[in-house]
Amino acid sequence: MNAAQAALEVDRVTLALGGREILNDTSFTVHNGEFIGVLGPNGAGKTTLMRSLLGLVPVKSGTIRVNGEAVVRGNPSIGYMPQIRTGLANRRVLGRDFVAMAADGHHWGLPHRNARIRADVERVLELVGAHQLASRPLSELSGGERQRLLLAQCLLGNPRLLLLDEPLISLDPRHQTGVVELVRRVQRELNITVLFSAHELNPLLNSLDRVLYLGSGRAALGTVDEVISKPVLSRLYGSPIDVMRVNGRIFVMSGDVEIDKLDHAHEEGEEHEHEHEHDHGHGHEHGHEHGHEHGHGKKGKHTHNV
Numbered sequence: 406m407n408a409a410q411a412a413l414e415v416d417r418v419t420l421a422l423g424g425r426e427i428l429n430d431t432s433f434t435v436h437n438g439e440f441i442g443v444l445g446p447n448g449a450g451k452t453t454l455m456r457s458l459l460g461l462v463p464v465k466s467g468t469i470r471v472n473g474e475a476v477v478r479g480n481p482s483i484g485y486m487p488q489i490r491t492g493l494a495n496r497r498v499l500g501r502d503f504v505a506m507a508a509d510g511h512h513w514g515l516p517h518r519n520a521r522i523r524a525d526v527e528r529v530l531e532l533v534g535a536h537q538l539a540s541r542p543l544s545e546l547s548g549g550e551r552q553r554l555l556l557a558q559c560l561l562g563n564p565r566l567l568l569l570d571e572p573l574i575s576l577d578p579r580h581q582t583g584v585v586e587l588v589r590r591v592q593r594e595l596n597i598t599v600l601f602s603a604h605e606l607n608p609l610l611n612s613l614d615r616v617l618y619l620g621s622g623r624a625a626l627g628t629v630d631e632v633i634s635k636p637v638l639s640r641l642y643g644s645p646i647d648v649m650r651v652n653g654r655i656f657v658m659s660g661d662v663e664i665d666k667l668d669h670a671h672e673e674g675e676e677h678e679h680e681h682e683h684d685h686g687h688g689h690e691h692g693h694e695h696g697h698e699h700g701h702g703k704k705g706k707h708t709h710n711v
């Protein structure tokens with residue numbers, strides 16, 4: 406794969422669900438090896454955007470290229486952690502078996518494991534530092550530890566782009582930082598690209614390279630200073646927004662209310678029912694060849710809307 410090639414090119418894309426436009430004529434380019442924090446109010450389209458990269462939501466117009474290629478379902482160059490991960494806390498399955506299940510696409514029952522899958526499972530457990538957890542049942546692990554195993558699943562098959570949809574939901578702040586730092590370390594070690602969605606910016610601040618902020622059908626991609634600003638966020642929220650910086654933390658305020666707290670207050674501590682089909686198996690196919698080089702000459706336009 407060409408190292409200079411963009412990881413993600415979104416070119417004048419409109420996404421619609423049920424007749425409602427989620428993104429409207431939006432363009433941005435994510436470079437290889439970037440850690441992107443994907444932010445925006447509830448319903449802004451973070452999940453929908455990720456699903457469109459997986460080919461699960463068709464674009465209404467415009468083009469998306471992932472690692473230089475047109476969107477395709479089951480793209481082995483993408484690893485995906487869906488937003489909703491229910492019922493894991495009750496599972497007696499052992500950590501190693503849980504990771505292996507994603508490798509061969511079996512959610513239930515004993516996975517058939519050939520040597521290659523076994524080696525890949527050990528590789529990803531090693532990467533996320535989960536060997537200690539591998540022989541324990543999920544039900545005995547903390548939320549942060551289960552998250553480690555979910556990340557390991559995403560890394561099976563060596564994806565070049567990770568889509569991590571709200572990995573911090575239902576984790577306490579200490580575990581949140583741990584998960585972000587773990588993803589950052591793995592991302593750098595493998596030199597892969599990460600889209601990490603969250604409803605709070607602060608846990609990501611020390612780890613992200615740039616922010617992709619969604620709102621009102623638009624997107625702003627840039628550094629924290631470029632994007633987390635009064636004019637940009639006011640436009641994305643469609644109402645006056647203030648940005649306060651206190652002790653290295655950033656607070657996005659609407660009037661007196663901190664906006665991400667307001668927006669997601671009901672979500673704290675909950676595990677949600679999964680409203681989307683499961684897409685495990687993405688990036689988990691083995692024995693495929695990576696990187697058909699088509700040599701598209703097209704470089705992403707930087708229409709950052711910032």
Ligand SMILES: Nc1ncnc2c1ncn2[C@@H]1O[C@H](COP(=O)(O)OP(=O)(O)O)[C@@H](O)[C@H]1O
Pocket residue numbers: 422423427445446447448449450451452453454
């Ligand atoms: N299958 C669907 N059909 C119609 N609308 C949907 C569907 N899934 C999500 N939506 C709507 O699309 C919008 C974007 O949702 P989503 O991508 O989940 O936002 P986010 O992840 O940023 O919270 C929301 O208004 C949501 O209600």
Ligand SMILES: [Mg+2]
Pocket residue numbers: 451452453488570571
């Ligand atoms: Mg979402």
